[in-house]
Amino acid sequence: MSNWFTLTRREVGSFFYSIIAYVVFVVFALLVGWDISSQLKYALGFSSELASYGIPLRLFGGGLPLILLLLITPMITMRLLAEERKSGTLETLMTAPVTDVEVVLSKFTAGWIVYLALWVPSLVLLLLVSQWPGDLEVGPIFSGLFGIACLGAVFVSAGLFASSLTSNQIVAAILGTVINFVLFLVPVYSIQARLFAGSETADRIFSHMDISAHLQDFGRGLIDTSTVVYYVSLTGFFLFLTVRSLEARKWS
């Protein structure tokens, strides 16, 4: 436990030593801000009567944020293990009295913390949203944020796994993006399953795995336990693979 804390702290700290981190932060905040304000503008296009009923704003329910996450989380996670491999510090680290699991968990936590921090500047925009003329539904905003936090865990763990496979950060980033896109594209297969196999079951399985649909649910204010379980188990799965990948040095 104390190792986990020590390692996480170093990892988060070292992320903020690099200038790229700040660039990512600014770009992300600008894009998310653009998305939110365009949604607000769109909503304002409705009559003020409608506005006074309260419009369920889906501020954090997929669309641009989702695409951004697919592309940006691998940039956060790419260095986590790949850099350690490249510079050889993995050896210094693993020969200290720490376990593989501790290392993986703390790398994951650090990545997730940075990911969550990425959203903090966007929260300032909520102040703007709070000026909304009509009744504002607060629930969906928070459930949407919750969904984004959960989905982030999936993407961070997938990116961490990608980073554990190579000593090249760029390769890690590309690999992470590919894994994210495969997860994201599952609904496409769901349609194919329906068309060709005509299998109800396959269709249902695939639609359960549809990450973007789940994120929309969160954005609508729907917190589905099975979705949370799905995200958590995906995260666990990738973390397990990462531990295995770290152990792989022992098999050669």
Added chain:
Amino acid sequence: MSKSERIRRERRKSSKQTAGFDRSKAGPAEPTSFHGSPDSMLDVRNLTKRYGETLALDDLSFQVDQGEVVGFLGPNGAGKTTTIRILTGYIPATRGTVRVAGLDVLRESRKVREGIGYLPENVPIYTDMRVIEYLRFRARLKKVPSREIPSRIEESLDRCGIREVRRKVIANLSRGYRQRVGLADTLVANPPLLILDEPTSGLDPNQRREVKRLLENLRDRHTVFLSSHILAEVESVASRVMILNQGRKVLDYRVPELERHFRESAQIEVSIRAGSQEAASELRGIEGVREVESLGEDQGVARFRISTEAGRDLREQIGAKVSARGWPLLELARRTQTLEELFAGVTIGRGEKLP
């Protein structure tokens, strides 16, 4: 660490007094001592490592006692780094066992790692941190109690002479300083065993001298296992020299034995203006001469290399004999073998067998 875990550890400790590092006696300045166990600090048996088809280590066995400073030599690719990685538990061996202070390196890996200060080759350390931050981080990882951390860091800084750079970012340090930061890291938890892989590679002669001085200071307090390919360095620091070639131990001498070996293998070279045949038989007649090897004849000057019994210095007798025959003596010198020659001998594979 939770309370229950601590209690469990205590129990385990008391039930297993025969093996392990004893930290209980270690004060802030005292090195952690190894106690109780009749086993050596390092006990390596029948270590074999295969990477696919290649055999990196072939049935390597050795023991290192507490307080020894072992210079672990060998040409590149001999298996030094592989051995060291197995000793530190970074990779497992294909076959064989390693015990550190009586603890199995695989089964009690974590405990073993707590007792080892390991500096991998090329000093991989986090270059984005400041020296003091890095040492604090490593001390925490190595379970140094938090109230001891400041004093342990201070001591490491002083021992390695890096106090003046403690606030600098490691990336901005010279290679020599980085090396010393790496060493400071190995010392910060005051481990009984230090394992250093090529601690002086890539340094300029001045830096190398400084690191060497540092290593000389380590030997009073730690058992040191040090790999290198710079022989002069090992010679001045180590109390024992082990040479590895193609995954096998080809030589293992403690320094007094090594000195005796050099003394006994000393040879005498002589150049005489005389007939080669005649001179050789004359030299063979001298009491104590074991072998006379002719090095050729050039313009009437015959050169010989003479091996003597137990390396005796027979220069006076040879000189007397030669002048008694009235031959002009051009050269007479005693040559002791250097570690360099010994190394070449055992690793290139001529002469020298494992004693």
